[in-house]
Amino acid sequence: MTANHAKISAPAALAELKAGHERFVRAISKHPHSSQQRLNHLIKGQHPLAMVLSCSDSRVPIELLFDVGFGDLFVIRNAGNACTEGSLASIEYGLEGLNIDLLVVLGHEGCGAVGAACSDHASLSPSLAQLVLHIRQGLLAADVALESELAVRRHPVLTAEQLIRSSQLVRERVSNGALVIEPACYTFDHGNIEWMGTVGPVAGLA
Template identity: 85%
Template sequence: MVLSCSDSRVPIELLFDVGFGDLFVIRNAGNACTEGSLASIEYGLEALNISLLVVLGHQGCGAVAAACADHVSLSPSLSQLVLHIRQGLVKGAVPLDPDLAVRRHPVLTAQQLIGSSQLVQDRVNSGALVIEPACYTFDHGKIEWMGSTSTA
């Protein structure tokens, strides 16, 4: 199961060298922990008994860049999503570097998924689910793995 950004430059099946129908993929702008993504992940756990979740961010993510910017004009729904991403990233009023933020955001999203769902938390605690935050970089065409996220 993969939670990724909607960005078309991140072709999930090609990146993981699998066929269509092999992965359970949830996408939204900025691979964020939203009610919708969380509900889809819970479906993947309960109905499909999936044991691995990759939270995949990417270099040059527009949603994360917007979250790092001081002032951007966005629609109400997109503003809400970007604000959610920003709240996870910002510590005080420290300016955010988008290149660092795209690496940090998948880790924060993984932590938010665990903190927002008893089912996700229970599966991680029992070892039935491993969450792997990662970041895809276009420059090198590689996935940088950030280390498994646990509740500890």
């Protein structure tokens, strides 16, 4: 892994993440870029190889899952890896400010937020209720059955499509090939990540 990721293409960055995850699954993680020296090297600036929009769940530690370290990933997290104003703004910064061309949207097995979105009975605070309703509406709009383990696999794809619909910058970068979005779902049992396939330009949007 190079110290500066500015010139790594999206396919190369994705290959690097997959290789790091393979090390994690095989319990041969290298824990690269975890030293104070690496951190000192980054004081003048960051050139992460990818963005990851993931759930806040403590069982989904992004740098450990991909066996990377300081300066490698620009990570955006919220409950349910949802397309929110905050996540969109952060992704737009990653595009314009950091010139990142790979975004992974990572859902996971047993996601509480997606599970709540599949339930009629959740009693939630107002802000959380709004987030969960947003996830639920996305699932319903895509005709996804409100069954949590099915929904956690579809929701990252729907989030990717919502990001494209909601942001002109994201839309433009995807359309001209300057941004690759890869939805995926992490499973606790074997530590596997299932890759759902690149999300291209959303139909009906230029």
